[in-house]
Amino acid sequence: MKLLLCIGLAATLAAPRTSPTVFATKSGQVRFEASSPLEDIEATNQTTAAVLNLPAAQLAFAVPVAGFKFKRTLMQVHFNENYLESEKYPLATFKGHFTGGSPAELATPGPHSVQVTGELAIHGVTHSIAVPATLELRGGRLLAHAQFDVAPADYNITIPLLVRSQVAKVAHVQVALDCAPQ
Numbered sequence: 237m238k239l240l241l242c243i244g245l246a247a248t249l250a251a252p253r254t255s256p257t258v259f260a261t262k263s264g265q266v267r268f269e270a271s272s273p274l275e276d277i278e279a280t281n282q283t284t285a286a287v288l289n290l291p292a293a294q295l296a297f298a299v300p301v302a303g304f305k306f307k308r309t310l311m312q313v314h315f316n317e318n319y320l321e322s323e324k325y326p327l328a329t330f331k332g333h334f335t336g337g338s339p340a341e342l343a344t345p346g347p348h349s350v351q352v353t354g355e356l357a358i359h360g361v362t363h364s365i366a367v368p369a370t371l372e373l374r375g376g377r378l379l380a381h382a383q384f385d386v387a388p389a390d391y392n393i394t395i396p397l398l399v400r401s402q403v404a405k406v407a408h409v410q411v412a413l414d415c416a417p418q
Contacts, residue, residue: 256417257339259378260287264414266299268386270407277311277403279304286413288371288378291339295352295380297413299328319393320359328358334369347372352382358391369411380413 264284270277281304286297301322306312316322332354342348353366369382385406388395395403 256376257290257343258287258418259290259415260418261285261413261415264297265410265412266304267410267412268304268407270388270404272402272404275402276307279306279312279315281305284411284413286380286415287418288380288413288415290342290378293333293335293339295334295354296331297329297411301326301328319388319395325359328356330354330356330365334371337371342371343373345373356386358386359393361391363390376417378413378415378417380411380415382411384409 262285263282264286265280265282266284267280268278281299283303284297284299286295288295301320302316304312304315306315332352334350334352336350337348342350347370350369350371351366352369354364355362356365365384367382367384369380372379386409387406388403389405
């Protein structure tokens with residue numbers, strides 16, 4: 237019995253190690269900018285949780301809406317209370333998949349361009365989106381980057397008439413994830 241246990245342990249230790257296939261983070265960054273000629277509006281959230289599964293070509297992330305930080309406190313208050321209603325809609329989420337690279341190719345070092353397609357949910361409204369992204373294995377970690385535009389009106393986010401000219405009709409969003417193997 238001990239001999240079989242030793243042989244099994246030796247075989248396990250001698251087996252080739254495979255590269256990790258699932259990566260995750262709880263501190264991903266999402267930044268948006270919706271400036272107008274009258275007002276600089278930008279915020280950053282560094283509490284985004286994300287999971288990327290390379291073999292399944294799937295990814296998902298959740299952004300706590302109240303986690304966005306603005307330069308001016310009053311902007312943050314208006315953003316959470318009046319526009320995104322973060323108590324009622326605490327999370328923005330994305331669930332989808334990526335195409336443009338095989339799991340074996342994506343598991344090699346260097347940047348790889350992919351197309352990300354899925355469902356983006358903000359303020360209780362969900363829309364399908366497709367955006368280009370980059371995935372890169374570096375130092376055993378998976379880095380993911382994407383940029384896309386979001387129109388607040390598409391997600392039933394109402395900007396009051398009094399300040400409408402101070403907010404861009406489209407917000408430019410940047411996602412940067414630094415994910416550890418799981």
